[in-house]
Amino acid sequence: MSVLKVFVPWGLTTPERRRKAVPFVVVVILSLLYPLFDQAVGLNYIDPMVSILILVLLALGLNIVVGFAGLLDLGYAAFFAIGAYTAAFLTSPASPLPYGTNFWVAMLLSFFVAMLFGVILGVPVLRLHGDYLAIVTLGFGEIVPRIFLNLEDITGGSKGINPIGKPSIFGYTLEPSNPVGWYYLIICVGILSIFLINRMVDSRLGRAWMAMREDEVAAASAGINLMRTKLLAFAMGASFAGFAGSIFASRFQFIDPFRFDFTISVMVLAMVILGGIGNIYGVIFGGIIMASYDRFFAERLTGWFHTVGTATGIDLLTRIDLQNSRLFIFGAALILTMLLRPEGLFPSRRRAAELHVGEEEPEAFAGGQPVLQEQQTLYDVEAERTGERP
């Protein structure tokens, strides 16, 4: 079971492992020290930081699917929703299930429920390629929140579910009014996730993902079971979203179906792509940039522009409303990254090499998807379109 090997402790036995440990340790130290810094300077950014880090957690999960395995998932928010609703059903007095499950149990279960749905969706759709796969996941991502919205008897429909169970450690309950506590909880989950993802990438499974992303046919010829490998990527990605969903639900004590729409899927995708597809530190950094803009700076910058505009009498500045421009920012981030730097700001070296192959020689393969070449015959084009291998 290659999956189980992920949990084997991380020995610093080889130079490669020591080299890889450096950014990990840096991230751990920085994130643990941040609240002290925040307090010392008096920034008060801990509260928005919690929302930002939940999105970063999502981006880490999506990176497994899009970055490592090269499968474009446009319905990732569905797994986020499934995780959040699982936690809510299990812990909320408002849910139809008998009340009283511990939050930690619910969190673990939401991990597995999301994973289960990843498998359920994955089995029929993963034989599709590239853009058709993207559209099917998008359809799934739209169906799930609508089901939660329409099944009012169970989910409360648009009224949502409230309250939701809170985590407690040694009799100490983590209240929503305690952002520092939430910050540390998410950091712990995040560090655990980074550790697991690093281990996965270094494992046989991780190498299979990369081989598959670079060339499916060659990977299959080398004995990789494509379906199983893809399914594991999809399920792992989904389970991280489930995790994030349960924390999200408990942190805000309220969920409704409108929090899991397509915008979230695209925002998380933009984080992964902007940060550097396939490189988890790039994704974390890109995620922090995008999410802190969205959850924090858009509002502040608008305020600053208005202040400056009123002070200097420049009418244009007072009319800027950046919160009204979030769609534009996500969209522009995607477009500019694709046009100017398709490998993202901080790419993994291997991924960057893959994305730039096509510039010298036309035989490029990327995203686990053979690029449609002009010399293909009509027969090949048709076979590709019907999802069958020629």
Add this chain to the structure above:
Amino acid sequence: MDQLIQTLLFGLSNGFVIALIALGYTLVYGIIQLINFAHGEIYMIGSFMALTVITTAGVSWTDPVGARLVVIVLALMAAMLFAGSINFLVDRVAYRRLRRAPRLAPLITAIGFSFVLQNIGIWWKGARPLQFPALLPPTNILTDWLHLDTTITFSIPMLFVMVVTVPLLLLLRWFVRNTRLGKAMRATAQDRDAAALMGIDVNRTISLTFLLGGLMAGAAGLINGLYNNQVVFNMGFFAGLMAFTAAVLGGIGNLTGAVLGGIFLGLVGALSDSYLQAQWTPAIVFAVLVLVIVFKPSGLLGEQVADRA
């Protein structure tokens, strides 16, 4: 029975609008294998343009028929040209540079444009749904003109949808099948390199395809505005997905298939609206999308190469 006929009539009208949008997807996918995700937003931009023309002209439905008709024709022209040019520009600025990039790169770019255009819609007309002036009288042709004794409504707006859509569909079909440019489109769709070797300007042909798709989406924008009397910045998202489903359903790349697929989805939507609950309609449409792509990705009609553009 009356209810069924009524439902089917509503579905047919909606279906024609979906068909117009679906043509844009099928044309572009047929020629460069790109799901032009921003196409639904082109339709939204078209309807905003039509709304601007109509509010600028300041006509309402109390004005004489002649004045209203002139404004409608002007709005149709403006919406079509504007939507067509935006689609053309997006291709020119972004997709063209990604012709040889991995196939997911243009798709992600298209998603980006979909969001950018939605935001432009917000800047242009605000985030709230807007009333589209009802320039067509809600006269029921069956009872008021033909004096039939029936409870079925076939109103002038419904007639208008068909009167504008059907000629456009036929015109596009004729263009692709019978003109030199249409022939160039079909050749490029079959084999881009061979087409280039035969002296076809491939880039110009692809630009033309985007322009044609945009023209159809713009027309759909005006028609939908006059028929449903409401527009909103994110209406293109769902309409676009419905139209894409229609295009896949009819066999992507197949013009006739896209039209039939659009009508089929319009009917499915209307039946679900009246026999299930309207709130389930989007879920059902998405389920159709998922099922068709998973089980029959070549579409119900399959691909007719001779008709492919």
